[in-house]
Amino acid sequence: MTALQTAASARPAHAADSSPARPALRFLTAGSVDDGKSTLIGRLLFDSRAILADQLDTLQRRAAGEPIDLSLLTDGLEAEREQGITIDVAYRYFATPARKFIIADAPGHEQYTRNMVTAAAGSDAAVVLVDITKLDLSQHPVRLLPQTRRHTLLAQLLRVPSIVFAVNKLDAIADHGPAFEAVAQALQAFADEAGVRHAGIVPVSALRGDNVAVPMDAAWYGGPTLLELLEGLPSTAEADGAQAQATAAEAFSLPVQYVAREGDGTGDNPRVFWGRVAQGAVQVGDTVQVFPSGEQAVVAGLRRAGATVAEVQAGWSAGVVLDRQLDISRGDWLGTPSALAPVQRFSATLAWLDGEPATPGRKYWVRHGHRWVQARLVEVARRLDIHTLQPAPAQTLAVNEIGEVVFELQQPLPLAPYAQQRVGGALIVVDPATHRTSGALLVRAAA
Known part of the structure; x- marks a missing residue:
């Protein structure tokens, strides 16, 4: 053809x-x-x-x-x-x-x-x-x-x-x-x-x-x-919805962006944990686990666009009400029990965007979901030659270069391979001295 x-x-x-x-x-x-x-x-x-x-x-x-x-x-x-x-x-x-x-x-x-x-x-x-x-x-x-x-x-x-x-x-x-x-x-x-x-x-x-x-x-x-x-x-929403229906058994995960109390914010009104569902679906009555605390609770209610619903799925912005009080704040995750595994060292594809080269040993801030964590670039394994599309040896990455690297986190995060999940597998890298967005990290696997 x-x-x-x-x-x-x-x-x-x-x-x-x-x-x-x-x-x-x-x-x-x-x-x-x-x-x-x-x-x-x-x-x-x-x-x-x-x-x-x-x-x-x-x-x-x-x-x-x-x-x-x-x-x-x-x-x-x-x-x-x-x-x-x-x-x-x-x-x-x-x-x-x-x-x-x-x-x-x-x-x-x-x-x-x-x-x-x-x-x-x-x-x-x-x-x-x-x-x-x-x-x-x-x-x-x-x-x-x-x-x-x-x-x-x-x-x-x-x-x-x-x-x-x-x-x-x-x-x-x-x-x-x-x-x-x-x-x-x-x-x-x-x-x-x-x-x-x-x-x-x-x-x-x-x-x-x-x-x-x-x-x-x-x-x-x-x-x-x-x-x-x-x-x-x-659209991504349509694709995510189709994927959620096709993979109903896929583990649920939601990065908490905002915590609010319903009503006038006083009294016994329940707290609602708001965010966009990254993967899977959850229903009222399902058990979820909090990352990083590991505490578990049952979903007592779900909110979407000002209404009470029975289920939410990937790509939807939603609020989750739990059946008991837990210490949960912005940057935490809610997910299917045992699905959010802590990762502290991982390999990733790095698209470098900073004029200062990415150098092993340097420390950066990384953002995953809504949480900021300090991290260290351990190794630049190789870079991608955009002309031949073949990997080439490298010790550093210059501006606009793409390579495979290893990072180590000061605190564990619930990372997932980017090929499986866009939200759980993506991080941004920020230079702590200049506050410039230095790179985009796409998780390959736990190292």
């Missing part, structure tokens, strides 16, 4: 039937500098009529008769407008008759990779833009840009459920069909080698609007528009 046939087969047959009541899809745009991410978002906003009249009037006056620069819709910082680059993550909202969307415009420059990681951590999908004008189409196979590979790998490591490749700026080259075919083959080869399961490879021209929201007039492509593809993708 050719890349064109693969792209064509990706058309979501159910997209047109999507219910407006479906959860909003949160997606980010990623890729290298000047790949057209901000323009693509501007095009989606423009074509979906999500631009206010005064915004459109301002853009038209600034254009002075020239084509409107749609990228200005997302360049919120003055420095972004002056330099013509995206620095901070900009969020925009729009809706179609089939779906609501929340877009994160992530920076493409290596210097701002941490911003991209922040956007990816809460996204349901990632649209990785590939600027076809930056690629040497005479090469066979076509060589992809490092940032395309890096952002795709980061999205995969962060378990963004759906990854879409959008090959942009087709209007700037001749022989659109063969050119897209060559780039799509390179993307497919990279995805196969890296183990990336993408949701589709689509050709677009964000500047002209070809195949973004309106189908392109090309005999060589019969697949979906980018918007059609996005309309059919599942």
Whole structure:
């Protein structure tokens, strides 16, 4: 099957039937500098009529008769407008008759990779833009840009459920069909080698609007528009709900974010332990265990969105009422008895985001769920070469490098492999001296 046939087969047959009541899809745009991410978002906003009249009037006056620069819709910082680059993550909202969307415009420059990681951590999908004008189409196979590979790998490591490749700026080259075919083959080869399961490879021209929201007039492509593809993708809430139903016996876990007393906060009103269910499901009458104390209690009540319910499941924000008073505070966990095992030394994949290298022996703060713990980087086992996708020897990790490391915690945490659970297996690393977010840790296993 050719890349064109693969792209064509990706058309979501159910997209047109999507219910407006479906959860909003949160997606980010990623890729290298000047790949057209901000323009693509501007095009989606423009074509979906999500631009206010005064915004459109301002853009038209600034254009002075020239084509409107749609990228200005997302360049919120003055420095972004002056330099013509995206620095901070900009969020925009729009809706179609089939779906609501929340877009994160992530920076493409290596210097701002941490911003991209922040956007990816809460996204349901990632649209990785590939600027076809930056690629040497005479090469066979076509060589992809490092940032395309890096952002795709980061999205995969962060378990963004759906990854879409959008090959942009087709209007700037001749022989659109063969050119897209060559780039799509390179993307497919990279995805196969890296183990990336993408949701589709689509050709677009964000500047002209070809195949973004309106189908392109090309005999060589019969697949979906980018918007059609996005309309059919599942949100994390839908995926978590489906997983919870499919794995009803999976152990329950919930990181406690907030403790409140019902009613006016006085008297005998019960305490409610609020958080977002990380895994599994729990019902009234189930026995749960508190981490780290190890105390057990029975679930006496469950709250969700101001109502009393009989059960809550993965992905839901909920409150838990226990049948007896226990010392529980923010940062503790509730879970199925014996499911929250303490871990003090673990191996992990580390995406390093700090200008100061990750050096064995250094101490950092790590955050897991809602708890802060001191930790020490014990070992950098290897780093990932993003060009060959092979592990390479390393003693440290430089900014934007990805590697396998071993950490040791001052206090045990209920860690889980990230491949099994996004919440229990993720930590952020903070430099205690500068307070910068230095890295993202994805647990592999207890060391």
